Amino acid sequence: MTCALSVILGVSLFWVNSKLTKNKSISFVVTVAVLYAMQSYIAARAQLVTFILFVWEIYFIEKFLENKKFGYAIGLVLISLLIANLHVAVWPFIFVLFLPYIAEYFIAVIADRIIYKKSKVRTLKFKIKRLSKKDGKEEKVQELNKKLQELESKISKIKIKREEDNKNPYKIKIKRNENVKWLILVMVICVLMGFITPLKDTPFTYLYKTMQGNTTQNISEHLPMTLINNTNAMCALVLVLAILIFTKAKIRLSDLFMVGGLCYLMLSTRRQFSMFVLIGSIVLTRLIVDMINRYTKDGMKQAESVVKNIGVAISLTVLMLLWSYYYIKPKLDDQYVDSSSYPVAACDYILENIDLENARFYNEYNYGSYMLFRGIPVFIDSRADLYAPEFSGNKDEDIFSDFINTSSIGVFYEDTFKKYDITHIICNKSSKMNMIITKTNDTRYKELYSDDHFVIYERLNVNE
Secondary structure, eight states: OHHHHHHHHHHHHHHHHHHHHTOHHHHHHHHHHHHHHTGGGOSSSHHHHHHHHHHHHHHHHHHHHHHOOHHHHHHHHHHHHHHHHHOGGGTTHHHHTTHHHHHHHHHHHHHHOOHHHHHHHHHHHHHHHHHHTSTTOHHHHHHHHHHHHHHHHHHHHHHHHHHHHHHSOSSEEOOOOTTHHHHHHHHHHHHHGGGSSTTTTHHHHHHHHHHHSSGGGTSGGGSOOOGGGOHHHHHHHHHHHHHHHHSOOOEEHHHHHHHHHHHHHHHHOGGGHHHHHHHHHHHHHHHHHHHHHHHSSSTTHHHHHHHHSHHHHHHHHHHHHHHHHHHHGGGTTSOSSOTTTSOHHHHHHHHHHSOTTTOOEEOOGGGHHHHHHTTOOOSOOSOGGGGSHHHHOOTTOOHHHHHHHHHTTSSOHHHHHHHTTOOEEEEETTSHHHHHHHHTTOTTEEEEEEOSSEEEEEESSTTO
16 A cells, blocks of 8 residues: 555556646656655655545646636535544644745735825825815815825836836735635635534644643654755755856745645654755745756757656666666565564463453554554554543643653652553663663562563552
């Protein structure tokens, strides 16, 4: 399934890029680069489905703004409905992708209005109307009418100059697209899709509750990105900035907002690197195509004709298949689940020797999901938010914080075990807790199972 979804993601990104930029060769190269940069995010998780949906969301938004066809609006509404039910944690991000287009429209509207001059026009018209009702003010009225005509002439010239500047801007292209008004209506309908879910109000409250809790401060992927440690992010940023600064390429204001916003999110939390690369690739492709068209006579026509050749297409396909095989070959003999990261044999022992009906396990965060997959009840798993009081509803129990404090020996592990009536402990052999139990020969714990990576203890005298 993961391989199939990865292929769908790659094909979707290439197709959307090529349709929006009218260039297949650059779209192909950028798509390959994006998939390479995102390889650590290609996993059997709901995010892989939402990546595909976000790519199509951009396509539907752009095409709706282009021709206001009803079908694209339906596509946006369906995407909102699907994400609200498949991956509610990222549902608010749908509306983030609307914002650059709406912001560009509002700025274009404000730019078209010559507020200072128009206020003068209104003032002059008011004075003329007031003086016209008085006798002996004809000369003054004529003078004001002359000023009004001069002012309106200036405004007309300013409008003409602005229209010319907008046709050939220096660097940033601003377009006033009236279809944005309808896009806002579509966005409102997308918001209403959050109610069509069995989770009640969760799509609307999830983000707020998550930010209220402390899970984002303790999970690596939620922490701010250190740019120097992410070569892919640095290369992407340098490439975009280099094109903008050192070439004649021009960028749409909505694209500038999109890249800037995604960059801010990426630096705020490293998990958003995936969205920066994925959505930013569409902007990057557009920039590269614009740059090439400005520096060449025929643009990419020759390259496009080569790419459309059936022989070249087959050759590229074979090349990609060989490259993919070369990349995956070392992993073909790997076990489906890495036994050094997940307690495969330990779970086998638990299922064969421990009564799950009466057992209460303490486990570590990283492999809780695997234990659930095996049908073993857990203390915590990778859905960390669910174990915070904001979601559990129990203000007296903060399982996530208790796990963090226990695993780091911030509190004595026995106190946590008493609090939750833990009967069995499974932990990594290299963990601090196991080191203390082993070095102190703690008699309250009986070792039931041990392998090269994991150990299982039974907690004795549970009722004491």
